[in-house]
Amino acid sequence: MxxxxxxxxxxxxxxxxxxxxxxxxxxxxxxxxxxxxxxxxxxxxxxxxxxxxxxxxxxxxxxxxxxxxxxxxxxxxxxxxxxxxxxxxxxxxxxxxxxxxxxxxxxxxxxxxxxxxxxxxxxxxxxxxxxxxxxxxxxxxxxxxxxxxxGALQHEHAEFKEIPVSLADGTTVERHGKIHTDMLRQIMRIDLDYIVRDANQNIVEEVHVESYAALxxxxxxxxxxxxxxxxxxxxxxxxxxxxxxxxxxxxxxxxxxxxxx
Missing domain, CATH: 3.40.50.150 (Vaccinia Virus protein VP39)
Structure with a gap:
């Protein structure tokens, strides 16, 4: 590499x-x-x-x-x-x-x-x-x-949206993601977005992170x-x-x- x-x-x-x-x-x-x-x-x-x-x-x-x-x-x-x-x-x-x-x-x-x-x-x-x-x-x-x-099973591109998780204080956390795979370099990038909502479903926090892994x-x-x-x-x-x-x-x-x- x-x-x-x-x-x-x-x-x-x-x-x-x-x-x-x-x-x-x-x-x-x-x-x-x-x-x-x-x-x-x-x-x-x-x-x-x-x-x-x-x-x-x-x-x-x-x-x-x-x-x-x-x-x-x-x-x-x-x-x-x-x-x-x-x-x-x-x-x-x-x-x-x-x-x-x-x-x-x-x-x-x-x-x-x-x-x-x-x-x-x-x-x-x-x-x-x-x-x-x-x-x-x-x-x-x-x-x-x-x-x-x-590595052979990894999608070149994919998107996912997971079921929101409810916390004890009434807030919920959602996670959405996009997968981008470079088969030539054997690198996968996952773009993750976390959305935190209060008990009234108002967005109180959004967090974005990029995660990389080798195939x-x-x-x-x-x-x-x-x-x-x-x-x-x-x-x-x-x-x-x-x-x-x-x-x-x-x-x-x-x-x-x-x-x-």
Missing amino acids: NEENGSLSSKSGYEGVGRFYDLFTDNSDIPFFLKCAKNYGSPILDLAAGTGRISFALAKEGHAVVALEQSPSMLEVARLKLESTNPSIASNVTIIEGDMTQFNFDQKFPLIIIPNSIGHAITTEEQLSTLQCVHHHLTDNGTFILDIYP LFDREVNLLIRIAGFEIENEFGGFDQSPYSQYSSRRILILKKSREE
């Missing part, structure tokens, strides 16, 4: 809208990650942890979690959750501000997860650096779960994970653990350190 793609790195993700993130997120992946945690153990490293939605779900089940996140607005929400969570659960969560493409802890983990965020590492170099950091922090027999939207295709992902020193133990096409196929909406890779190292 070119230098222009690299300049997008600071614009990737959902910075500035952390307070809205949980309102529209899909939590259908949580049972899958809870099952994996039960099978593979903890402590768990949750990379690009966002507001901590998966980290706190894991913590509630007694797992120790380190949640790494770079976005200030996401971190703000995660820390508020930490303050308001039962101390017996909150003690299981460590929140760290940091970049998944370059981090270094004095700790190794039997389970590391990246739930649908590897695309926010925009360039090939950033993607490889992320995988190499994971490899360095994974125990020798540990498991790395990489959750990906297959990741199977062959390049396979090459990246091999270069980073991983091998595929299993792969699924959904959180129900159905087989991965050309029709799957997700590619979920269960990775181990390569035995050829």
Whole structure:
């Protein structure tokens, strides 16, 4: 990828809208990650942890979690959750501000997860650096779960409008979005508009944000994970653990350190 793609790195993700993130997120992946945690153990490293939605779900089940996140607005929400969570659960969560493409802890983990965020590492170099950091922090027999939207399935252009979410104070939040995909550069841009209305449906706030993500295709992902020193133990096409196929909406890779190292 070119230098222009690299300049997008600071614009990737959902910075500035952390307070809205949980309102529209899909939590259908949580049972899958809870099952994996039960099978593979903890402590768990949750990379690009966002507001901590998966980290706190894991913590509630007694797992120790380190949640790494770079976005200030996401971190703000995660820390508020930490303050308001039962101390017996909150003690299981460590929140760290940091970049998944370059981090270094004095700790190794039997389970590391990246739930649908590897695309926010925009360039090939950033993607490889992320995988190499994971490899360095994974125990020798540990498991790395990489959750990906297959790039081949991405629409070139699309629009969506989600059902407004009602809050306890009577306000509602709407989210509209437009997707623009550059297949040549393998970059997707999502223009998101959040509209907040009061109890009388008057608009009291409007927020616009641009989010960027790399499109990741199977062959390049396979090459990246091999270069980073991983091998595929299993792969699924959904959180129900159905087989991965050309029709799957997700590619979920269960990775181990390569035995050829």
